[in-house]
Amino acid sequence: xxxxxxxxxxxxxxxxxxxxxxxxxxxxxxxxxxxxxxxxxxxxxxxxxxxxxxxxxxxxxxxxxxxxxxxxxxxxxxxxxxxxxxxxxxxxxxxxxxxxxxxxxxxxxxxxxxxxxxxxxxxxxxxxxxxxxxxxxxxxxxxxxxxxxxxxxxxxxxxxxxxxxxxxxxxxxxxxxxxxxxxxxxxxxxxxxxxxxxxxxxxxxxxxxxxxxxxxxxxxxxxxxxxxxxxxxxxxxxxxxxxxxxxxxxxxxxxxxxxxxxxxxxxxxxxxxxxxxxxxxxxxxxxxxxxxxxxxxxxxxxxxxxxxxxxxxxxxxxxxxxxxxxxxxxxxxxxxxxxxxxxxxxxxxxxxxxxxxxxxxxxxxxxxxxxxxxxxxxxxxxxxxxxxxxxxxxxxxxxxxxxxxxxxxxxxxxxxxx
Amino acid sequence: xxxxxxxxxxxxxxxxxxxxxxxxxxxxxxxxxxxxxxxxxxxxxxxxxxxxxxxxxxxxxxxxxxxxxxxxxxxxxxxxxxxxxxxxxxxxxxxxxxxxxxxxxxxxxxxxxxxxxxxxxxxxxxxxxxxxxxxxxxxxxxxxxxxxxxxxxxxxxxxxxxxxxxxxxxxxxxxxxxxxxxxxxxxxxxxxxxxxxxxxxxxxxxxxxxxxxxxxxxxxxxxxxxxxxxxxxxxxxxxxxxxxxxxxxxxxxxxxxxxxxxxxxxxxxxxxxxxxxxxxxxxxxxxxxxxxxxxxxxxxxxxxxxxxxxxxxxxxxxxxxxxxxxxxxxxxxxxxxx
Numbered sequence: 001x002x003x004x005x006x007x008x009x010x011x012x013x014x015x016x017x018x019x020x021x022x023x024x025x026x027x028x029x030x031x032x033x034x035x036x037x038x039x040x041x042x043x044x045x046x047x048x049x050x051x052x053x054x055x056x057x058x059x060x061x062x063x064x065x066x067x068x069x070x071x072x073x074x075x076x077x078x079x080x081x082x083x084x085x086x087x088x089x090x091x092x093x094x095x096x097x098x099x100x101x102x103x104x105x106x107x108x109x110x111x112x113x114x115x116x117x118x119x120x121x122x123x124x125x126x127x128x129x130x131x132x133x134x135x136x137x138x139x140x141x142x143x144x145x146x147x148x149x150x151x152x153x154x155x156x157x158x159x160x161x162x163x164x165x166x167x168x169x170x171x172x173x174x175x176x177x178x179x180x181x182x183x184x185x186x187x188x189x190x191x192x193x194x195x196x197x198x199x200x201x202x203x204x205x206x207x208x209x210x211x212x213x214x215x216x217x218x219x220x221x222x223x224x225x226x227x228x229x230x231x232x233x234x235x236x237x238x239x240x241x242x243x244x245x246x247x248x249x250x251x252x253x254x255x256x257x258x259x260x261x262x263x264x265x266x267x268x269x270x271x272x273x274x275x276x277x278x279x280x281x282x283x284x285x286x287x288x289x290x291x292x293x294x295x296x297x298x299x300x301x302x303x304x305x306x307x308x309x310x311x312x313x314x315x316x317x318x319x320x321x322x323x324x325x326x327x328x329x330x331x332x333x334x335x336x337x338x339x340x341x342x343x344x345x346x347x348x349x350x351x352x353x354x355x356x357x358x359x360x361x362x363x364x365x366x367x368x369x370x371x372x373x374x375x376x377x378x379x380x381x382x383x384x385x386x387x388x389x390x391x392x393x394x395x396x397x398x399x400x401x402x403x404x405x406x407x408x409x410x411x412x413x414x415x416x417x418x
Numbered sequence: 419x420x421x422x423x424x425x426x427x428x429x430x431x432x433x434x435x436x437x438x439x440x441x442x443x444x445x446x447x448x449x450x451x452x453x454x455x456x457x458x459x460x461x462x463x464x465x466x467x468x469x470x471x472x473x474x475x476x477x478x479x480x481x482x483x484x485x486x487x488x489x490x491x492x493x494x495x496x497x498x499x500x501x502x503x504x505x506x507x508x509x510x511x512x513x514x515x516x517x518x519x520x521x522x523x524x525x526x527x528x529x530x531x532x533x534x535x536x537x538x539x540x541x542x543x544x545x546x547x548x549x550x551x552x553x554x555x556x557x558x559x560x561x562x563x564x565x566x567x568x569x570x571x572x573x574x575x576x577x578x579x580x581x582x583x584x585x586x587x588x589x590x591x592x593x594x595x596x597x598x599x600x601x602x603x604x605x606x607x608x609x610x611x612x613x614x615x616x617x618x619x620x621x622x623x624x625x626x627x628x629x630x631x632x633x634x635x636x637x638x639x640x641x642x643x644x645x646x647x648x649x650x651x652x653x654x655x656x657x658x659x660x661x662x663x664x665x666x667x668x669x670x671x672x673x674x675x676x677x678x679x680x681x682x683x684x685x686x687x688x689x690x691x692x693x694x695x696x697x698x699x700x701x702x703x704x705x706x707x708x709x710x711x712x713x714x715x716x717x718x719x720x721x722x723x724x725x726x727x728x729x730x731x732x733x734x735x736x737x738x739x740x741x742x743x744x745x746x747x748x749x750x751x752x753x754x755x756x
Contacts, residue, residue: 081475198445201441212432212433212434214431216464240473244464244469245469245472248472248473271490271495272494328469331464331466333431336431
């Protein structure tokens with residue numbers, strides 16, 4: 001504890017200090033009051049009353065509760081801020097729930113029934129059991145001394161493909177490190193160092209193979225970099241640059257305020273070239289939307305957990321995934337793909353007659369699987385036992401395609417045969 | 419009371435450089451320190467327009483569209499996606515190029531949102547066009563002996579797009595700095611293909627009024643103008659076409675001075691920008707020595723102004739009921755009619 005922290009403590013205990021939003025000292029187990037009889041200093045382990053300033057200083061001097069209070073209430077402030085809540089999460093601290101928004105919460109967001117938040121109780125436990133992932137460094141909330149012990153060694157949280165480590169610095173300051181989860185064991189010196197959170201834009205732009213990543217939450221973040229010494233604002237900004245709006249939406253969700261726009265909501269507001277997607281819902285069920293979700297919103301394609309359904313009353317049959325951060329509506333990638341599928345699905349089926357050996361049929365199925373799962377590049381050059389092997393596929397093409405590229409010589413348009 | 423600036427742009431699912439100018443202008447403005455927060459949001463990238471407001475914590479938010487003209491995006495898509503309930507294009511009281519600001523409470527966040535007109539129609543965009551000519555020639559005094567062409571997409575469905583081009587061409591002409599000034603178009607007359615015929619000066623600077631480089635500015639226009647037969651083979655700047663030296667500038671939106679236009683938009687809307695406008699002008703100005711560093715045309719960022727299907731780009735034109743479904747892509751009519 002430095003002098004400024006002690007002065008702030010006295011000022012706040014006397015209700016004379018800023019920030020006005022947090023008068024007095026009653027935070028994370030620390031209570032300090034000034035009465036006519038002197039100061040009261042109270043933690044879960046200590047209660048002392050009638051203290052003069054020097055005695056208060058003795059109690060405060062080595063107390064983690066005091067530097068913890070100072071960090072959150074004077075350095076970070078902003079009790080309603082999603083970024084603050086996120087940083088609290090990074091060290092397993094209880095997260096303030098803020099005001100009671102019970103009447104405003106989304107009725108459709110049933111997941112929030114599992115919340116154990118107690119409004120107004122700073123010590124409420126963040127169980128945050130939306131996600132199966134480890135939510136706090138040790139999977140549970142810690143009191144301040146226990147949290148400090150963990151922070152001394154580094155409290156580790158994962159957020160998508162980010163590994164975030166919170167550490168304790170001098171006088172209760174926190175520093176944060178962000179790197180790829182795959183680099184957890186890598187020496188920091190072996191990683192490319194970034195100071196500016198906005199550098200994450202460049203890191204996130206392309207995957208390991210230098211291909212553009214249009215979807216920030218695709219599980220294709222490249223590794224090999226580190227943001228080593230970030231302040232609390234910077235760690236939030238870094239995370240939000242890698243995964244835009246995820247902190248804001250996570251925060252809304254845990255307050256029971258996540259606004260979900262279901263497929264029908266989102267599609268119905270499309271205009272211009274995307275307006276056509278509306279025509280895809282023809283009153284014949286919503287199987288097609290299941291296909292969309294299975295295609296695009298699987299954990300293998302996107303780290304967000306899909307919360308949107310067909311509409312308010314109709315859940316999709318496909319699992320929404322296990323991501324920590326919620327997906328609140330079909331994204332632009334989904335809508336763009338859906339536009340294409342709307343066009344393709346407007347075609348009428350035809351019957352084609354062609355001959356394949358059983359193995360050839362299975363091979364076609366395997367090729368589709370390999371491409372759909374992104375496995376094509378992994379198949380070994382000479383592994384002709386794999387149905388989707390390139391030589392196998394080239395053989396199939398050589399044998400079955402005519403000069404116009406028609407499978408088994410059967411033209412796509414019937415009249416082309418004439 | 420804190421204030422945020424949010425730059426909104428098209429972005430792309432296919433082109434990694436589409437968002438680059440937006441990020442760079444945001445960085446320039448961020449460095450001035452006059453806004454508590456500077457954020458970017460995109461139609462095709464993240465954060466989406468739907469969610470960008472929740473990424474800033476300020477009470478007052480100035481939203482500036484990095485689009486060329488008033489039209490479909492600025493009048494329909496952006497206000498809808500930002501959830502500016504109560505939005506009415508009439509609140510801009512615009513004749514198609516005069517939108518300045520309309521203020522709403524965002525239903526999503528409760529923030530006060532000052533929704534500004536696009537950068538492309540702001541008067542200071544004229545300065546960016548001229549600056550672009552300075553940058554591409556490496557001559558801060560370029561003008562005498564030079565013609566200047568402001569190039570727009572143009573389309574019959576897109577009346578406001580041409581208005582913006584004409585507006586700036588007129589303003590550059592009034593400066594009496596270049597020997598000749600023309601507005602030319604890709605998809606309507608007078609066509610940029612015939613650029614050499616429209617000028618009598620030996621040197622002509624061609625400045626496309628697009629926000630980012632991409633398909634149109636890097637492939638279409640260079641080939642149409644005759645700078646190259648195949649854009650993949652590149653072209654010289656200047657290149658000689660029809661006896662004239664054509665100084666092809668690439669998209670005006672990649673010019674660093676565009677940050678200044680965004681600042682001016684916010685200032686016009688009531689943002690406290692202090693001395694930032696002058697600072698940005700100073701920081702981005704062309705000096706003679708910079709000529710050596712001049713990148714070849716086409717090197718500096720890419721497309722924002724076209725969507726993934728290569729559909730028409732220049733924003734503009736209030737779509738009529740009949741045109742709304744077809745405005746962005748010729749293929750849509752058949753789909754809409756299914």
